[in-house]
Amino acid sequence: MKIVFVGAGSMAEAMIKGMKNSNEFKHTDIWVTNRHDNVRLNKLSENYGVKSTYDFPQLFDQADIIILAVKPKDAKEALTSIKPFYNEQLLISVLAGLSISFIEHILARGAIARAMPNTSAMIGESATGLSFNSQLSDSQKDVARSIFSSIGSVTYVEESRLDLVTGLSGSGPAYIYYVVEAMEKAAADLGDDAMPFIIQTLKGAAHMLETSNQSPENLRKAITSEGGTTEAGIAELDCRQVKDAFAACIKEATDHSERLRRQFEQTHSS
Numbered sequence: 001m002k003i004v005f006v007g008a009g010s011m012a013e014a015m016i017k018g019m020k021n022s023n024e025f026k027h028t029d030i031w032v033t034n035r036h037d038n039v040r041l042n043k044l045s046e047n048y049g050v051k052s053t054y055d056f057p058q059l060f061d062q063a064d065i066i067i068l069a070v071k072p073k074d075a076k077e078a079l080t081s082i083k084p085f086y087n088e089q090l091l092i093s094v095l096a097g098l099s100i101s102f103i104e105h106i107l108a109r110g111a112i113a114r115a116m117p118n119t120s121a122m123i124g125e126s127a128t129g130l131s132f133n134s135q136l137s138d139s140q141k142d143v144a145r146s147i148f149s150s151i152g153s154v155t156y157v158e159e160s161r162l163d164l165v166t167g168l169s170g171s172g173p174a175y176i177y178y179v180v181e182a183m184e185k186a187a188a189d190l191g192d193d194a195m196p197f198i199i200q201t202l203k204g205a206a207h208m209l210e211t212s213n214q215s216p217e218n219l220r221k222a223i224t225s226e227g228g229t230t231e232a233g234i235a236e237l238d239c240r241q242v243k244d245a246f247a248a249c250i251k252e253a254t255d256h257s258e259r260l261r262r263q264f265e266q267t268h269s270s
């Protein structure tokens, strides 16, 4: 199977590393290109053994799957450059906001899927939402699922839900790192000992959520002794309306995914 990444940035690298480490895909099956950063391409080839080229006839020759991993603002240029070499292979876009119909508008035909993974794909722990147009065969759907299950969990969603998936889990790891920045700052007196405590606290909480069959609220209440330290700490979060702030964060990221679609699809739909 020949898989071609168009775009060689953070998301492409996370997927390439995760797919290679999964042993589901041979690194020799993976090709990558970008716009002009040849140093970047050479680094990916050296680090992961993938093939890279700017020679599109060679790049797309016998390609089974094309994975579009450019920024939304670059989508039309990238899709237009692909079109002469596109033979209705399965094309999977990981772009925030960009709709399947916009891709169909440019390519005019073909099996198009949209996925919203995250960079935890790097270690095989991505959370991916996946949508299809009506042109995918059952085997193409299976292949799309196998790519994203090789880098973490994958859930089929209606395309209309992908903006929310983007705001929730596409961007989600950044929200967690944001909280960790605050925890690390607050625990500065622990020096290098702080991060191991933080990491294990996160791992433990995630595992409890996954295995305890209890709601986050009940898990939190089980820690919050009356008049205790947790109650005092959470009161500081409540008086600063942190829960509302997090909800607003996810809503704004979701809304921005919709804005990106309007911004780049209306501009480029001619």
Ligand SMILES: NC(=O)C1=CN([C@@H]2O[C@H](COP(=O)(O)OP(=O)(O)OC[C@H]3O[C@@H](n4cnc5c(N)ncnc54)[C@H](OP(=O)(O)O)[C@@H]3O)[C@@H](O)[C@H]2O)C=CC1
Pocket (backbone or CB within 6 Å): 006, 007, 008, 009, 010, 011, 012, 033, 034, 035, 036, 037, 040, 069, 070, 071, 072, 074, 077, 078, 081, 094, 095, 096, 116, 117, 118, 119, 170, 171
């Ligand atoms: N980063 C993340 O956590 C996630 C990102 N995404 C989505 O993935 C996409 C890529 O994001 P990210 O990897 O962070 O972005 P980066 O800026 O890191 O990478 C973008 C890549 O696209 C390449 N590119 C731009 N234009 C073209 C073109 N016309 N032809 C070929 N390659 C081109 C760039 O090449 P060059 O450097 O040569 O210009 C670069 O390699 C975005 O649409 C984003 O919404 C989805 C989920 C998570």
Ligand SMILES: O=C(O)[C@@H]1CCC=N1
Pocket (backbone or CB within 6 Å): 096, 166, 170, 171
């Ligand atoms: O910030 C972004 O637009 C991309 C999409 C989801 C995560 N990163």
